[in-house]
Amino acid sequence: MIEPFLILATRSCVGYAKKVVNAIRRNPERLLLPDGFDYTEELSVLQFADGEMEVVLHNSVRGKTVFLFTTCARNEAGLSVESCKQELYHTIDVLQRSQAKEIIVFEPFISCSRSDRTTRRNSVGLWIHYKTLISLGADHLITYQLHSDKSKTIFDPCLCAVDDVPAxxxxxxxxxxxxxxxxxxxxxxxxxxxxxxxxxxxxxxxxxxxxxxxxxxxxxxxxxxxxxxxxxxxxxxxxxxxxxxxxxxxxxxxxxxxxxxxxxxxxxxxxxxxxxxxxxxxxxxxxxxxxxxxxxxxxxxxxxxxxxxxxxxxxxxxxxxxxxxxxxSTTLSAHIVLTISLDRQMAPLIDGFSPLEYLERNGPFQES
The missing domain is CATH 3.40.50.2020 (Rossmann fold)
Structure with missing residues (x-):
């Protein structure tokens, strides 16, 4: 059974999420979703004078799969890495408390991905980020092009599925x-x-x-x-x-x-x-x-x-x-969301792209 899903975004990724939503609406496969899908901006952030924050959700997500778009890198809201991570963690917490059925974090670029191993007495940023997401209740993490294949050894699919989609x-x-x-x-x-x-x-x-x-x-x-x-x-x-x-x-x-x-x-x-x-x-x-x-x-x-x-x-x-x-990349992101929502395999999106087949099928192209 295809379940209804909801798309949300932290402040750092609202513009990107809107483009993904528009791409989904242009994709005819959206008609296969019997209940359609929802996009909402019903998240707000309460910022306190001492620097602490709370994230407030203004509508119900009970029983729904939530795709949460976020980034901790340079962003449209001008937020720092620390503020972005704090807001992301608070958002996952409020979704978990609101009994979302599944929380899928879509982070196009994981800013801490280069901090993926110990070479001396140092912390490992990717490990900390991933473990925090798991402990708060994230079920699935999607990203593009992790810095190293070795990064994937950090992830435990029994705790949280991870899709590293090559760009x-x-x-x-x-x-x-x-x-x-x-x-x-x-x-x-x-x-x-x-x-x-x-x-x-x-x-x-x-x-x-x-x-x-x-x-x-x-x-x-x-x-x-x-x-x-x-x-x-x-x-x-x-x-x-x-x-x-x-x-x-x-x-x-x-x-x-x-x-x-x-x-x-x-x-x-x-x-x-x-x-x-x-x-x-x-x-x-x-x-x-x-x-x-x-x-x-x-x-x-x-x-x-x-x-x-x-x-x-x-x-x-x-x-x-x-x-x-x-x-x-938003059209591909929309395709990923639809693929997961329709319970299809991700292999066609992850397997190698063939330039020769693409040129034979679509070429020749004209100089722009």
């Missing part, structure tokens, strides 16, 4: 439509002239997946980080089977934070006389001074395209970086 299909679809555009170009011109590049050894698997999918060469950048200062790279070594001169480079990574790694890498590639250097990421974290670094590279003609998904709120960054292109 690779969104990026590869963009490349099909705006770069390769046809199977002929992919199999001839780009096969020898384009390379996918990882920012570091840890990102090799991601970049290698792109090189394999499009049948091109792979380059790996090995960076030596400073042991004294965080977010600082001392030197970069490039590993490539072919000369880089006159090649089109697409740097692939899951995120950019301060931009230190990408800044040094692009300068190194530019010195190798590459024809074109492009950057494609999933999560545009873009902490200071990332935007200034990217703009400097653009002004110097070192970077051609910069593409990112909207898993983190982008409007302010888009105004600062006018050349930034944003891939929307």
């Amino acid at each position: 690779i299909s969104l990026l590869q679809r963009y490349l099909c439509e705006h770069v390769f555009m046809s199977t002929e170009k992919m199999n001839t011109f780009y096969r020898d002239s384009l390379l996918f590049c990882s920012v570091d050894a840890g990102g090799e698997k991601l970049a290698k997946g792109f090189a394999s999918a499009f049948g091109t060469q792979l380059m790996v950048a090995h960076k030596q980080r400073s042991l004294e200062k965080a977010n600082t790279v001392e030197c970069i070594n490039l590993l490539s089977a072919v000369p880089l001169k006159d090649k089109i480079i697409w740097i692939i990574d899951d995120m950019i934070d301060t931009g230190g790694s990408i800044y040094g890498l692009i300068q190194e590639l530019s010195a190798r006389e590459c024809a074109e250097i492009n950057v494609m990421i999933v999560h545009p974290v873009l902490s200071e001074p990332a935007a200034a670094r990217l703009q400097e590279l653009k002004d110097k003609g070192m970077i051609h395209r910069f593409v990112a998904c909207d898993t983190i709120d982008c409007p302010a960054t888009k105004r600062e970086l006018s050349f930034m292109e944003v891939i929307e």
